Amino acid sequence: MADKKEKEKKGYKPVWIIVAFLVLVIINFLPAPEALGVIGLRALSVLAFAVIMWVTEAVKYPVSAVMIVGLLIILLGLSPVPANDIGAALDVPDGTEQFGTRNALSLAFSGFSSSALALVAAALFLASAMQITNLHKRLALYVLRIVGNKTNAIVLGTILVSILLAFFVPSATARAGAIIPILIGMVAAFGMSKDSKLATLLIVTAVQAVSIWNVGIKTAAAQNLVAVGFINEAMGEDVSWIDWFIYAAPFSIIMSILLYFVMTRFFKAETDEISGGRELIDKELAELGPIKPIEWRLIIIATLLLIFWATEGILHPFDSSSVTLIALALMLSPKVGVFTWKEVEGTINWGTIIVFAIGISLGTVLLRTGAAQWLSDVTFGAMGLDAFPLVAVIALVSVFNIIIHLGFASATSLASALIPVFIALTTTLNMGDASLGFVLVQQFVICFGFLLPVSAPQNMLAYGTGTFTVNDLLKSGIFLTVGGYLLIILLSATYWQWIGLL
Incomplete structure (x- = not known):
């Protein structure tokens, strides 16, 4: 022992x-x-x-x-x-x-020269800036203060916070880490324990909302950038921030509505109102004090960064990686920046950068050696997918994708293993103009981390608080996974074809 x-x-x-x-x-x-x-x-x-x-x-x-x-x-x-x-x-x-x-x-080491790696590394610095200044916590508190004390309103507020932070905090774990302590504090203010139904309701809502918006925004999760890196390398295509948002945001919006319905209907709290919730939020905001100059500088940089992401290829020639690195340079600059190198170097998970780069390298190896193509031919070619219409192929491969995800604790690693195979599959099935759309749709499915605590790092972070059981997450996750799968098929047959993605 x-x-x-x-x-x-x-x-x-x-x-x-x-x-x-x-x-x-x-x-x-x-x-x-x-x-x-x-x-x-x-x-x-x-x-x-x-x-x-x-x-x-x-x-x-x-x-x-x-x-x-x-x-x-x-x-x-x-x-x-x-x-x-x-x-x-x-x-x-x-x-x-x-x-x-x-x-x-x-x-x-080819992954270390990928522009996607530069974006991930810079995004980690941006997430650290939010944590160092507590700006993400302030944003979460403001939203929760606006929605009020009603339990259902706080559920809605939790979802809205997750959406807002997804635009500015390019780390699912950091977003979960910002909102979960606030929600636990609100539960404690009402005199309830961490294993209460109210705590379960709020924390499960938070982590599921984080996973949903990993799909909707290109820069919200590292696994998206893995996919973009492979798409750029193997297909010669680039997916801008705004293009990704146009493709994926409708999915995340509809899934957010489904999440609200599932959580308010199937997870009943002990009370309909948290009478001490507003007071707790006011207290925490008071402890943060007025917005500091360093926060104003970060707000300006983050807002400009979002604007440049959203207008990539429309108003300027800079890609997402370049813009984010320029923002990082500003954040590190004396007087106008928000932190020093000494302050930030201890808050960065450097292992994440290594894993990300090697994951891209492994995928590149699979593509260049023909291993991905062979694996695609053997795995999917034997299924006779070439005789199926595109939507049916998406439906079948998505089931495979969801099942495989059950064994992976890292969506980044899953993307590194599967995206090269999916890219090869587009060649196997001669998908033509639909190739990019097919790979992107499968990347959206890779972001499904709804079922188990081990399905995503943010789930593990939340599970460690002791506020919910595996069955609690599974209960909501089954609804979301089935709903998300059916929505993928529906959008593949309608919206994504209408806008020319498929």
């Missing part, structure tokens, strides 16, 4: 590490299919290793990311270069027989 606790404390699961390496070795000793080749087979072996490590959380995500890099360098570096189009796609000189560790190293 003591050894088990010690291993848990160290953050690794030796059995699953061994299983992952065994699967890796077994796949490498299998004969390589002619359509795949040795280098493609080895890429798939690393993918299998990565999936096992990610699903079981055998080690911390940054640790598994470094292990993946090492494996890519060794296995790809010692692989023969195929004498076909795949070999040409790997960008090695003619006559090269072995891929080489230098080329493998370059490919393994």
